[in-house]
Every structure is written in structure tokens, then in C-alpha cells.
Amino acid sequence: MKLDAELIAQFDRDGYLFFPGHFSPEETARLVDAVPELYERREDYNVREKGKDAVRTNFAAHMYSEPFAKLARHPRMIEPAQELLGEQLYMHQFKINGKMAFEGDVWQWHQDYGTWLNDDMMPTERAMNIAIFLDDVSEHNGPLMFIPGSHKKGVLDARHDLTTTSYPLWTVDNHLIRQLVQRAGGKNGGIVSPKGPAGSMILFHSCLVHASGSNLSPFNRVAVYLSLCAVSNHIRRHKRPEYIAHRDFTPITCLPDDCLLKDYPVDLPWKNGVPATALQTSMNEIEPERKAA
Amino acid sequence: MKLDAELIAQFDRDGYLFFPGHFSPEETARLVDAVPELYERREDYNVREKGKDAVRTNFAAHMYSEPFAKLARHPRMIEPAQELLGEQLYMHQFKINGKMAFEGDVWQWHQDYGTWLNDDMMPTERAMNIAIFLDDVSEHNGPLMFIPGSHKKGVLDARHDLTTTSYPLWTVDNHLIRQLVQRAGGKNGGIVSPKGPAGSMILFHSCLVHASGSNLSPFNRVAVYLSLCAVSNHIRRHKRPEYIAHRDFTPITCLPDDCLLKDYPVDLPWKNGVPATALQTSMNEIEPERKAA
Numbered sequence: 077m078k079l080d081a082e083l084i085a086q087f088d089r090d091g092y093l094f095f096p097g098h099f100s101p102e103e104t105a106r107l108v109d110a111v112p113e114l115y116e117r118r119e120d121y122n123v124r125e126k127g128k129d130a131v132r133t134n135f136a137a138h139m140y141s142e143p144f145a146k147l148a149r150h151p152r153m154i155e156p157a158q159e160l161l162g163e164q165l166y167m168h169q170f171k172i173n174g175k176m177a178f179e180g181d182v183w184q185w186h187q188d189y190g191t192w193l194n195d196d197m198m199p200t201e202r203a204m205n206i207a208i209f210l211d212d213v214s215e216h217n218g219p220l221m222f223i224p225g226s227h228k229k230g231v232l233d234a235r236h237d238l239t240t241t242s243y244p245l246w247t248v249d250n251h252l253i254r255q256l257v258q259r260a261g262g263k264n265g266g267i268v269s270p271k272g273p274a275g276s277m278i279l280f281h282s283c284l285v286h287a288s289g290s291n292l293s294p295f296n297r298v299a300v301y302l303s304l305c306a307v308s309n310h311i312r313r314h315k316r317p318e319y320i321a322h323r324d325f326t327p328i329t330c331l332p333d334d335c336l337l338k339d340y341p342v343d344l345p346w347k348n349g350v351p352a353t354a355l356q357t358s359m360n361e362i363e364p365e366r367k368a369a
Numbered sequence: 370m371k372l373d374a375e376l377i378a379q380f381d382r383d384g385y386l387f388f389p390g391h392f393s394p395e396e397t398a399r400l401v402d403a404v405p406e407l408y409e410r411r412e413d414y415n416v417r418e419k420g421k422d423a424v425r426t427n428f429a430a431h432m433y434s435e436p437f438a439k440l441a442r443h444p445r446m447i448e449p450a451q452e453l454l455g456e457q458l459y460m461h462q463f464k465i466n467g468k469m470a471f472e473g474d475v476w477q478w479h480q481d482y483g484t485w486l487n488d489d490m491m492p493t494e495r496a497m498n499i500a501i502f503l504d505d506v507s508e509h510n511g512p513l514m515f516i517p518g519s520h521k522k523g524v525l526d527a528r529h530d531l532t533t534t535s536y537p538l539w540t541v542d543n544h545l546i547r548q549l550v551q552r553a554g555g556k557n558g559g560i561v562s563p564k565g566p567a568g569s570m571i572l573f574h575s576c577l578v579h580a581s582g583s584n585l586s587p588f589n590r591v592a593v594y595l596s597l598c599a600v601s602n603h604i605r606r607h608k609r610p611e612y613i614a615h616r617d618f619t620p621i622t623c624l625p626d627d628c629l630l631k632d633y634p635v636d637l638p639w640k641n642g643v644p645a646t647a648l649q650t651s652m653n654e655i656e657p658e659r660k661a662a
Contacts, residue, residue: 178543182583215508216560221585250471254587267509267586289582290475292514293560294547 077155087160091227092280096272103336104275108210110143111172111298121319126242130179134172136319139346146342151330156279157204157304164327168203169303175218180291181241185253189282190234190246196321197312203305207278210298218291219269223256227281248285256285312362318354370448380453384520384577389565396629397568401503403436404465404591414612419535423472427465429612432639439635444623449572450497450597457620461496462596468511473584474534478546482575483527483539489614490605496598500571503591511584512562519549520574541578549578605655611647
């Protein structure tokens with residue numbers, strides 16, 4: 077899959093690209109069917125909504141679930157991200173976000189790179205987010221909201237919000253959001269919400285400011301979020317557990333385009349559980365030897 | 370203003386009617402401009418969002434604010450409601466709901482009549498809600514969500530939710546919401562959100578199931594909600610303060626259609642404060658003498 081000049085220019089201007097129905101219903105079903113068993117697990121990598129049993133986010137499924145391990149190597153996703161960043165990529169973070177029917181809570185306004193810089197010491201913003209819808213997304217089940225062009229502002233001042241939801245997040249202040257939305261068109265396009273069927277894909281810049289509302293509808297809005305980082309831009313600190321911020325900076329090798337529907341061997345290193353080392357964290361910067369590895 | 374047969378049939382089927390731009394920008398401005406001063410007041414009738422200073426709902430402004438006192442007598446609103454209920458109406462409840470930028474919290478799925486029955490002993494559902502947008506309403510600032518046709522189910526089982534938000538509400542269980550949305554078309558029309566400019570009006574049935582999400586956008590979504598009750602159907606209990614559930618069952622007399630823009634004398638009985646009697650509450654049913662008054 078190759079992006080044309082128009083799409084590349086659009087990404088540069090808006091900070092995101094939307095591909096409705098990028099994966100077929102058959103391909104999407106392989107992923108959707110694997111989610112309930114993963115969400116049932118009582119493991120640290122399942123973060124539940126504040127005061128509720130519903131899963132807010134599941135981390136690192138590509139390390140222990142075959143369909144998601146194949147998705148993490150899918151050329152229809154990796155190749156355009158690689159093209160936009162002009163370098164080989166490794167998997168920095170892999171999430172299946174719930175936003176479950178009735179229970180799904182908000183995600184406050186934030187830039188993902190803000191957290192990767194502040195927590196993980198990722199040197200630059202040379203990283204890319206990909207969202208793949210596992211459910212149909214409508215105006216009623218808490219769609220993503222983007223502020224087009226907000227990635228151009230680089231890293232914005234952020235505040236570590238530890239209380240609003242069950243998951244700590246570096247969030248952007250309201251007065252900045254107001255300015256950014258105004259600059260992007262105010263009520264005419266200052267906020268956009270890509271909506272479409274399950275299997276749709278969004279590529280978005282690691283500095284694009286985004287949020288999402290609560291889901292009061294009876295329709296789940298499960299989505300996979302992959303954060304791909306340029307290998308040379310790998311993180312320099314392991315402040316967070318490895319299931320949140322990965323430590324293997326090996327470039328991703330793609331599988332064939334039909335990998336979700338056919339059998340291909342994939343490595344599942346955490347199939348029998350997350351190793352104890354993955355839970356060890358440190359505030360120290362990684363030593364130069366390790367950086368060069 | 371007279372509803373034609375088609376609109377009457379539509380109301381019967383869907384449980385609501387939407388009139389975009391029903392009041393002009395000039396008329397709407399008279400109301401909008403009066404809100405900040407009302408919201409600033411430190412009075413019981415201003416209910417603030419949980420843990421925040423933003424106003425969630427202001428009660429009874431028609432008793433102490435001239436523009437809202439005139440709105441409460443506006444023929445463009447009272448006449449269609451009167452036509453649908455076939456009887457003279459009194460004002461049961463009058464709210465200006467904030468749903469303020471960044472701060473506005475959810476309203477859970479509920480029927481208004483559920484609360485009026487359980488708390489106020491309103492005998493039947495012969496009452497009508499009217500919403501008037503004081504801000505533009507888009508998909509991003511927490512619009513109302515209706516389940517079309519849900520009013521046909523009459524009074525649904527409800528649970529008194531005292532914790533989710535700062536305002537107690539009789540809410541409908543998730544399994545019932547799921548059934549009602551499915552019955553109304555599921556993902557194809559099972560939930561609708563009327564959106565439009567400030568000045569738009571919605572008439573909706575007191576049993577229509579509705580909710581609204583949080584407002585993460587930088588745009589307020591202030592709206593006036595009037596609950597008009599057939600005079601013969603007046604409440605039978607004063608369990609709640611009078612600023613929430615009114616006790617004067619006198620039929621509303623309309624002002625002329627230009628009343629928001631011109632001077633007309635209106636009574637403002639609470640101009641100098643809410644009387645102590647309005648705060649007195651009782652669990653007793655009103656005596657028959659009082660009923661007949």
C-alpha cells in the first residue's frame with residue numbers, strides 16, 4: 077500500500093488520514109472475536125474503568141494473542157506509517173481500548189507524544205498512531221475528536237491528570253484547546269470526528285490533539301491503537317512497565333496482506349504470562365550501550 | 370402557531386418534533402445575554418456540576434428574570450404544546466441547563482415523567498417538555514439523544530441514581546435501553562440527536578427516553594427546558610422545593626408573538642428572593658380541597 081502525494085500533503089496539513097472500511101468484515105471479525113476472552117483476564121495489562129468492571133484499555137495483546145500479533149505486522153497498516161516517517165518502525169505501544177456500551181468513560185484532550193516524552197523520554201515526535209475500529213463508530217458511541225492541524229504546534233504544555241479517569245494522562249489545558257479549535261475553524265471544522273464501519277483505519281500524528289466523550293449508547297466502540305515509533309527514535313527510559321511502553325526496538329517485519337485470514341507463524345513471547353522483568357521500572361536514562369543495540 | 374395533521378402524527382409516532390431556528394437570533398440573544406448573571410448567583414436554585422463550579426442546571430428563572438418570564442408565556446411554544454395535550458397548561462418546571470464547555474456532565478438515560486410520578490405524584494403523563502437551544506448544538510457539545518417511539522412504552526422501571534452526577538435522577542436500566550434502541554432501528558435510527566442553531570426548539574413527550582453525553586468541546590450548550598403540565602394533571606405532592614416542582618396551577622396566558630423583543634409587563638414574584646414557603650416540602654398527598662383550587 078502506497079500513499080500518493082495528495083494524501084501525504086493532507087496528512088501534513090491535517091495531522092490525520094482516514095480510510096473507511098480499510099479491513100474487510102471477515103478480517104475484522106477475527107480480531108473482534110478474540111476480544112472478550114482477553115478482556116475477561118484479571119491481569120495488570122487490563123485497565124478497568126473507574127469504579128467499574130468494564131475494560132478501559134488492554135495493553136500488549138500482540139505479545140500473547142495470535143490475531144493481534146498478526147495485525148501488529150500487517151502491511152496495510154505498517155507500510156503507510158513507514159512511508160510517512162521514512163524509516164523502519166518498532167511497536168512502542170499496543171492497546172485495545174474498550175469504550176464499552178454504557179460504561180465507556182471520556183479521554184481528556186491530549187497529545188500522545190506528550191506522555192511518551194514526559195514518561196518514556198522518547199526523543200522526538202517521530203512516531204505515529206494508528207486506530208483500527210473493531211466496532212462501527214457513530215456520533216453516539218463516543219467517537220474520537222481531532223483538532224485538525226494541531227500537530228503543527230509541536231509539544232504543548234500539559235498537566236499530569238491522575239484523577240479524572242482510571243488511567244493517568246498528560247492533558248492539555250482548556251484555554252489552549254479553545255485557541256487550537258478556533259484556529260482550526262471554530263464551529264466550522266475546528267473539531268472533526270471520523271466515523272465509519274468496523275475495519276476503518278485512522279493514521280494520526282503523535283502530536284495531534286485529540287479526545288473522546290463518554291459512551292452512553294448500547295453499542296461498544298472497541299478500537300485497536302498501535303503506536304509505531306521510528307527505530308532511531310526509541311524511548312530512553314523504562315519508567316513504565318514494558319506492557320505499556322515496549323523495550324524491544326527491533327524493526328517490524330510485515331506479513332503478507334492476507335495474514336488475518338490465513339495461517340502464518342507468529343511469535344507470542346508472553347503467551348504463558350508477562351515476565352517479571354517486564355514489570356520492573358526505572359527512572360534512569362538507558363545507557364548509551366543499550367541505545368546503540 | 371398551529372400544528373398540521375402530519376406533524377401531529379409524527380409526534381405520536383416518534384415522541385418529538387424538531388423546529389430548527391424557531392426563534393430568531395435577535396430573540397435568542399435576549400435570553401442568552403441574561404444567563405451569565407443568573408449562573409453567577411449563589412442560590413439553591415443553581416445546581417453546580419459534581420466537584421465543579423460550572424452550573425449544571427438553574428431552576429425557575431421565569432420567576433425572577435424578565436426575559437425568561439416572557440419566554441414562559443411565548444405563544445410559539447405554549448400553543449403547539451397546548452394543541453398536542455388538548456388542554457390549558459401550567460408551568461411544572463423551568464430549567465436553564467448549562468452543559469458548559471469542557472465541564473458539562475452527562476444526563477443518564479431517563480424519562481422525565483418517571484421523576485414527576487415518583488417524586489411529585491403527577492397523576493398521568495399528560496405533560497410536555499420543550500427544549501430551546503440558547504447555543505448552536507452540534508455532535509461535539511453533548512447533544513440530546515432520543516430513542517424514537519420510546520414514549521409508547523409508558524412509564525418504565527427506574528432506579529433513583531443519587532451518585533453519578535450532582536443531581537438525583539430516576540434512570541432507566543441498560544437492558545431496557547438496549548431493547549428500546551433495537552426496537553427503534555438499532556444502529557439505523559435507534560438513537561437520534563436533533564442538532565441545529567441557537568433558537569431551535571424541540572417538543573418532546575414526557576415519557577420519551579433521553580440522555581446526553583458530556584461536553585468536552587470549547588462550546589457551551591446552554592438550553593432552556595420547560596415542562597408544561599395539563600392543569601387537570603397537576604402534581605399531588607410537594608416533596609421537592611417549589612423552585613423545582615411548581616405549586617401554582619394557574620393556566621398560562623400567552624403574550625404576543627413579539628414579546629421577547631418588545632416591552633410587556635410580566636409578574637416576577639421571586640424578584641427579591643425565593644420565599645421561605647417555597648423551600649418547605651412534605652411527603653403528604655395534597656388534600657382534595659387544595660386539588661380543586
